[in-house]
Amino acid sequence: MNAKALFRASLPLKLKEEAAGDKPLSSGDKAADQARTAELAEEISTWQDIFYAENRRKLLVVLQGMDTSGKDGTVRGVFHRLDPLGVRTVSFKSPTAAELAHDYLWRVHREVPAQRELVIFNRSHYEDVLWPAVHDQIDAKECKRRYRQIQEFERMLAETGTVLLKFFLHISRDEQKKRLEERLADPEKHWKVDLNDLEERKYWNDYQHLYEKAIGETDTDEAPWYVIPADSKTHRNLAIASVVGETMKAMKLAYPAPNPDYFKTQVK
Template sequence: MAKQSNEQSSGIPSVFADLTHADADKPFDLSAVDAADKRLGSGDKAQDKLQVEALAVQLDELQNLFYADKRFAMLVVLQGTDTSGKDGTLRGVFGRMSPLGVRTVAWKAPSAEERAHDPLWRIHKALPAKGEIVVFNRSHYEDVLVPVVNGSISDEETQQRYARINDFERALVETGTVICKFMLHISKDEQRERLQARLDDPTKRWKFDPADLEARKQWAAYQKAYAAAISATGTPWAPWLVVPSDSKTQRNLVIATVLQARLQSMGLRFPPAPPELQGLKVE
């Protein structure tokens, strides 16, 4: 069984160094990240969209090789506030990939059965197999965000959950799972515009949840909880990348660029053909 190095951060292009957190002993200043940052953009939205599409095609090819190689699994975490663009990322970055070998899991509030177990119990059942890429739309990090903001767990329990997550992710990496964690970072003004757009558009109104307005009232508390979680769980084996996401095109460009670099750095290869197939002719 192939192992991935604990130093996964090398798969993130250096242009994102200030947006990457891989040291759980140091705090990460989320407030210093400009949600409107467009460092990868050309300045031409149409051209950037074409680049995202080209990257999506390349990712499809790399995913095909990843599936054939079957030495590794990949877990992609998309975490962010309401309207941050998790669904849009799935369409824009992963939409070209074959359903064979790619799976999405959307996490909601835990059920009664799930609450009766430890917070990672339900996560284990959804993890990727070798050759598979699984994308989490929200994730196990909900259990160190919502309960923290609502005050339903103590500071001590929160620290224990951070530690368990770090141990859990390290164990995954040591047994061949690559972990890519993206926090989709939008501004409060951008969220307001996106929520209003949902209300105003009959084709999007079904996505509106009044609970989003209640969570919006806790904006500052959630930003604090995100910063704390990123600070405590950004590690060399599973670093966080905070993705400026006020621009949907820029968000997709960043994530597609990072995933391409990560997959290309893995030395993926097609498995050798069985010897008995050498010279075989189909009649």
């Protein structure tokens, strides 16, 4: 089954609550699905070694979704086998005073991958449209302007050698409630709780509408969006690992040609 085609955002996008529980790649056996994800993680690690040696391209993975949708879990579950030498995770928080003194893409551009690097954005530049729009800090006209700027920014990245994969982790409101309650009930998970997460649930419908709009405005062939059902953590990881694996395989990665002089060299 072609995971890239299966999860590619279908426009116009309508985020349905029940779709968050879909598991089209599942075998029906949780342990088997976890084993398959582990296999894919190992394959991605192998591809990364060639990608790094090739020293020709860059890979940017964007993870977006509501609170508790599994951005951290995806990093741990899909990318944990990668060589730290060539991978970096960036988590975007509320902008600092210095960042606010620049344009909103300034802090993002600093973090995009360098050659041979795989970078994972845990939240991203899309936060600079979603949160301000929900809280009436920017209007529809400014949203439209930012969608255009983001699309142009991502096109520039693609044209200068960056492969982009954007994942929206689609969690249902009920599943988010369950995960938040689990964190509140477990003292060892209290460090994960931000009371603002509970407050933001009031704006659930607004966020869903804005995600539909943002994905619709910025899904392009060079920077595609993939909508991943995220109520099942196991299937979420399997789906994302499948898309990443297919993408890296399609890149036709190859080790650099051997240096013929090395065949004549002896180590003394």
